[in-house]
Amino acid sequence: MADYKMHLLVCGGTGCKASESEQVRDNLLAEVEKHDLSDEVQVVTTGCFGFCEKGPIVKVVPDNTFYVQVRPEDASTIVMEHLIKGRKVTHLLYKDPESEEPISDSKHMDFYKKQVRIALRNCGFINPEAIDEYIARDGYAALAKCLGEMTPQEVIDEIKRSGQRGRGGGGFPTGLKWEITSKSVADQKYVVCNADEGDPGAFMDRSILEGDPHSVIEAMAICGYCTASTKGLVYIRAEYPLAIQRLKTAIKQAREYGLLGENIFGTSFSFDISLRYGAGAFVCGEETALIHSMEGLRGEPTFKPPFPSEAGYLGKPTTVNNVETLASIPVIINKGADFFNSIGTEKSKGTKVFALAGKINNVGLIEVPMGTTLREVIFDIGGGIKGGKKFKAVQTGGPSGGCLTNSFLDTPIDYDNLIAAGSMMGSGGMIVMDEDDCMVSIAKFYLEFTLDESCGKCTPCRIGNKRLYEILDKITKGLGNEEDLTRLRSLCKVIKDTSLCGLGQTSPNPILSTLDNFYDEYLAHVRDHRCPAGQCKSLVKYTIDKDKCTGCTLCFRNCPVGAITGEKRSVHYIDNAICIKCGVCYEKCKFDAISVS
């Protein structure tokens, strides 16, 4: 029976695999066996370490030695030197780029970990339904500190000094927002948590509420203290039943502990929270629309000013903050503004949570310091593109954002850089696209979304976006011309310039950014009536190469519409009148016999 004293962890992430990590593992196994260490040393493949640029990676446990860029031929050295002689293989250790000193222990090289978890600090760590676990991790200590040791203005100053900006997309300084509400005079004020996360492909807020609801409750109470509000409301999507349930449990527990309710911590401050449910309207993420929705009305935005901080819910001053913004507040109070503003870039402080999705290996929820580059996010943390395909674009900011290309990969992510690059931070959805994605179709996809979600109140958004969509639809059907591209751009600008709310003002961004970055692809559609990515169904045709087809019938069997005919062991044919261009045959064919044109 084996009793392992040591483990060799070989990264099996896609990036490392591409650089022969499998061979490294096999060689290590062979070496271990050769030296008869099989009972003491176990070689295992792991998931991605998030440090793909230095892969393949081998980590030795329990001493946490971290070897980088390990070649298959290094296996014998590692086994001989490290396992047998107990000496670290210095030339495989990661060298500090500044001091050139090798770093032996992964405990001392946290910097390779591109992620820093502040808003997500408790997610996946504590039981979200156990307030005690939250308290054990300094939960409600920030609230206690605020109530016991700080004046509201001091708290606001601290938040202002932290440089935190709203994580919902707009990037308005949080402290300033609080200050405006605090200075508004009214008999009743409100704190609203905007949990109407509607961006398709974004699930940051949901994860925080599901994983750490108390951090949001605590922050709302702190905001209540700062702004002299006694009522909090969480506006949450009805599509998030689990988050709703966890939040309800958390509120109940906080009340039982006296952390919500009358005279919190024995002070004169009272605060309580209730829930309001969204009902499937993306535009309600816009704060004035959200407030109307909470009032039981159609979620139509109204012109600002007045801002909610002056006249919001029921006409009273209201602070509206996004979930992620709130989740970081207790950290700012506990660890101080300087801790927070030491992270990030000049104008964007702290960390940002992203929901990494699309054609990427490590789909997931990540949190990185502002200023991390897209390349680090996509290729290190995200483990690169799925299926070894070529990276084409990354879409940030959801329907309000844009598609960024290769040339932006080394741009440090922050509010201003993303806007300068033609996209925006948005709430943090990050969708990665590969060579198979047609950028015109992507733009059309987003427009369809906006069209569906436009409230219909203002002309440019209601009709303008419809017209944009129609032009894009025409282009993807091969019916467009170059003049359409000019019209597209011109209309985009007017819609941005004249729309009532943020939804309309940003809805053309996916088009403008793809026009800027993928103009050739648009040209191919309108000039040659060709979709380079082969995605626009009207423009593609699947054909079977009769020289390559072996008559294996795999395509025939998989075709969902019966468009393929052919006898066993003889050449098959696709009837293009029936074909729905789903591409299944293309994917299934083992002989490369099916081509797209």
Next chain:
Amino acid sequence: MNMINLTIDNRPVSVERGTTVLQAAAQIGIKIPSLCYMKLEDLNIENKPGGCRVCVVEVEGRRNLAPACCTDAAEGMVVLTHSMRAIHARRTVVELILSDHPTDCLKCAKAGNCDLQSMAQHLGIREIHYEGEQSTFREDTSPAIIRELDKCIRCRRCEMMCNEVQSVGALSAINRGFNAVISPAFEMNLDHSVCTYCGQCVAVCPTGALTEVDHTGAVIRALSNPDKTVIVQTAPAVRAALGEEFGAEPGTLVTGKLAAALRRLGFNYVFDTDFAADLTILEEGTELLNRLTAFLGGDKEVKLPMLTSCCPAWVKFFEHQFPDLKDIPSSARSPQQMFGAIAKSYFADKIGVNRKDLVVVSIMPCVAKKYECSREEFSVNGNPDVDFALTTRELAQLINLANIDFKSLPDEDFDHPLGESTGAGVIFGTTGGVIEAAVRTAYEVFTGKKLSRIDFTELRGMEGLRHATIDFDGLPIHIGIAHGLGNARKLLEDIQAGKSQFHAIEIMSCPGGCIGGGGQPYHHGNAEILKKRQMALYREDAGKPIRKSHENPYITKLYEEFLGSPMSEKAHHLLHTEYFDRSKK
């Protein structure tokens, strides 16, 4: 201190805090075009959704263009209303609206009066660069109003009128995005809804999406039928507004030309609804005095205040929304219906014409009157007392059709006996007028004394809710006045709550009263027009030799010859009515 200095199109302007850029620009003669924005000054009516985006202007330092209608002027603001960028955006926005709008302007009911049409012309739009799918909706025809939503530009004025001003709640924005539109619940027909047909939605609709049902054809047919005797009555507010349709200044009285025009159109008798207004005063006034006397005598069964009942939209409003109060309004029919009932009995007998061969046409400032004359209780064996109600606008149409040059018409008089009226009948057309007319008669009947003054200025004005106390020779009579159904609702809620102190309340559905009716020439958002019409009616009243309804000799004659006395059995049968619970409760 509270003045703000800014620059608009390179010209300095100083405005009060809270002034919008649109208003500030207007102060220095810069008219920024707008479509959805509408403000009726002094009537507390404002539509400011900021939705059409036609009024966008460039404000220095701002990322986007700003809608002038909802952007407050700020100190040091630099505004450009006609920069390239603003013009391009404005034209594109209008092009977008046009791209979702039918182009059948030539045969649109609103042609020539359409704000969108004028806007397109104003901006010189000759091409629409963004054609595409148009939103289409089912056309809805009700007894009074036609909804052609394909022509709706989502300005939301009708929704605002129906909800905020009238508190009727028949219309709401529904759906969203490209499919968003203004509609009754479940996209049902208007006649299945709680709509009162007050027509205020029609009055403010900038396009042809909301118009009245056109009865001009039916009237022409009747006029050209030799077997029919066709008579016409014309409501007080019409004479103060019809001139506008022919280029006259708002507030011009065209009573004489009106009578002349109607005669030239071929009506056999040209009468005046004002006559019926005088009759109404006698019936309603008597009813009030009866109720008042009984009440003062301690009769617990008697309900006060008494509410006027001349306005058909108001009647339908309380039938839907306050059915529990349906015993409170006077049982007196409206002047239009009193006229019809008398015309088809007393007058028909007089001229020896069978009621079936007598066609009664009314000219009304109102679209609800079309509905009112179709109410079953106002017909005898299927023959309505009033056959057709035309709006002031339809009459203008008819005058044009008949090749009449209105401006050059001589002044003529109404015919007798149903054309004689007093000043009291004239002021029925404005808010406060009905109750003033009633007071003039009730006072004299109640006290037995002659009034020392006839003008009750305390009852006049434009505020939505007014009240006054009139001394009936030692007895203080508390009077309430509401125009706009939203204001009426407040008084009704007070009554429901037992808080109302009034003895009598006058209610008119339309802001300003009938002069602001849904059938009047379009005011295009200019409240001055309403005020001028109101002043015109008071002028006409002041110039009348007789100014109290009970002194109208033809009314006296009518009672002597036909009705007996006010509230007599015959009067009750012909001139009074009952109300129905139309709520779904």
Next chain:
Amino acid sequence: MNKIKTLEDLKLLREGMQAKFKLRESGNNAENIVRIKVAMSTCGIASGAKEIMNFLIEELEQQAIEAVVTQTGCMGYCYAEPTIEVTVPGKEPIVFGEVDKHRAAEIIEKYIIHNELVDGILPMNYRTIDN
């Protein structure tokens, strides 16, 4: 539970809880038990985390292994759901991804009982703010 009235109350509670967890994690005394956290966020549950949690509880009980199985929120490894974190006394917590019943059984058998790692563990690739 009594209400927390003062900062002191909170501190006491916090310290009490921390001590309790430390006890569990330090692993050289009474609380010498295995701790398993199952990521139970929407996508975790959608990919079967609930079933895995039940399975783990049953299996551990059947095999008489002293263990506490709790739920937690999203660990961030959405591509590898369901994910669980296993802390064997005296050792660093280890996260396993794509845990189906088969793999869960393997984790108990190999890792918890025999200290043998299984392929596909997920290295912690982020920094925390704890220090």
Next chain:
Amino acid sequence: MPKIKLSQRTNEIIREICASFDNSEGELINVLHETQHKLGYLPAEVQELIANELNMSVAKVYGVVTFYSFFNMIPQGEFPISVCMGTACYVRGAEQILHEIKRQLNIEVGQSTPDGKFSLNCLRCVGACGLAPVVMVGEKVYGRVAPQQVRKIIAEYQESTVKQEKHEM
């Protein structure tokens, strides 16, 4: 729209819900959520009653119901199928899945099969992007769905007749 008459019990349920929110107009959306939760959908008669109880115009209620995609005016199928159309699912082929479901069931989005068994809707991101493309049948989430699997997923429910625990009107 066919008229239905609400049963006494349904009337009571709605009144209770409205009362639990103090018959307050501002709570309309909560009332609608709760009512739909109990009754499954919000037909005209239900909206009329709610309008009455909250003392507001039924046009406004309808305006709100038609604004939010979460509210239904027609009964959902016994097994409501929702295809996630979030971006992550879209780039991983959600459109083909949707197309395939439409073809299999011969219905369009927003419709139900004639036997009332299935209804089809699109939704925006259930937050299970790691499993894209995602299809939900009732509460059950199917991840990483391929067009060829659609037939099998539907077949799972074709035979079954689990009655929804919704209150009958």
